[in-house]
Amino acid sequence: MIRTSGTSETIETDAGTARVTWHRAEKARLLLAVGHGAGGGIEARDLQALAGVLPAHGVTVALVEQPWRVAGKKIAPAPKTLDAGWRGLWPALAGAGLPVIAGGRSAGARVACRTARELGAVAVLALSFPLHPPGRPEKSRAEELLGAGVPTLVVQGGNDPFGKPEEFPDGAYELVEVEHGDHGLAVPKRAPLGQDEAVRIVTDGVTKWIASLG
Numbered sequence: 001m002i003r004t005s006g007t008s009e010t011i012e013t014d015a016g017t018a019r020v021t022w023h024r025a026e027k028a029r030l031l032l033a034v035g036h037g038a039g040g041g042i043e044a045r046d047l048q049a050l051a052g053v054l055p056a057h058g059v060t061v062a063l064v065e066q067p068w069r070v071a072g073k074k075i076a077p078a079p080k081t082l083d084a085g086w087r088g089l090w091p092a093l094a095g096a097g098l099p100v101i102a103g104g105r106s107a108g109a110r111v112a113c114r115t116a117r118e119l120g121a122v123a124v125l126a127l128s129f130p131l132h133p134p135g136r137p138e139k140s141r142a143e144e145l146l147g148a149g150v151p152t153l154v155v156q157g158g159n160d161p162f163g164k165p166e167e168f169p170d171g172a173y174e175l176v177e178v179e180h181g182d183h184g185l186a187v188p189k190r191a192p193l194g195q196d197e198a199v200r201i202v203t204d205g206v207t208k209w210i211a212s213l214g
Contacts, residue, residue, distance in 0.1 A: 011088065013067060016085065020093070021042060022060065023052075025056070025057075032059050032060070032062070032100075034062070035103070035108030036108050041065060042064070045195075053207065086112075086119075101122060102124050106183065114144055117149035123213055129141075129145055129154050130162040130183075137163075142168070151213060153205070153209045154168065154175045155205060158177050179192075
């Protein structure tokens with residue numbers, strides 16, 4: 001796993017104190033702000049990999065920790081509270097003076113999709129978008145994804161119980177599949193590709209997509 005270090009700042013929001021860890025590009029043209037999921041923090045391998053790779057491509061990465069995580073709580077709050085935390089820290093992100101791509105993994109991806117147009121994001125990166133609860137395809141959250149209203153990239157594991165790539169509806173978004181990947185984009189040891197290769201699929205796919213945004 002790629003691990004990176006950055007400078008952190010805390011930001012007060014209506015949902016509590018959030019934290020942003022900055023990984024700055026020397027000559028940035030875009031900012032990717034990416035939030036974590038409900039089951040983990042910014043130590044997730046895909047978030048760390050993006051923070052390690054994208055600055056060399058002119059993209060500053062802001063890893064966002066929601067207030068509930070900063071406070072040390074174990075269970076994520078309701079979606080409206082997650083959205084409130086994201087809205088509250090957005091001025092600090094937009095204040096960097098760069099076009100902002102709203103991103104997140106799992107629950108964080110839902111937040112990014114729900115708020116992108118309202119907040120003025122130029123695009124959305126949805127890592128492991130939870131299309132439905134495991135085993136409950138009738139509880140689809142496709143409307144959130146399809147309603148983002150801006151260019152969107154989904155990066156999805158081929159064996160994600162929250163929604164496999166073939167389950168996703170047609171729509172105005174792109175999708176990169178990490179074959180054999182689960183919801184954490186981890187691949188089993190018996191898979192024909194290793195974990196490092198799976199991570200490269202993520203970083204290469206996101207880098208190529210961001211370059212296409214112009």
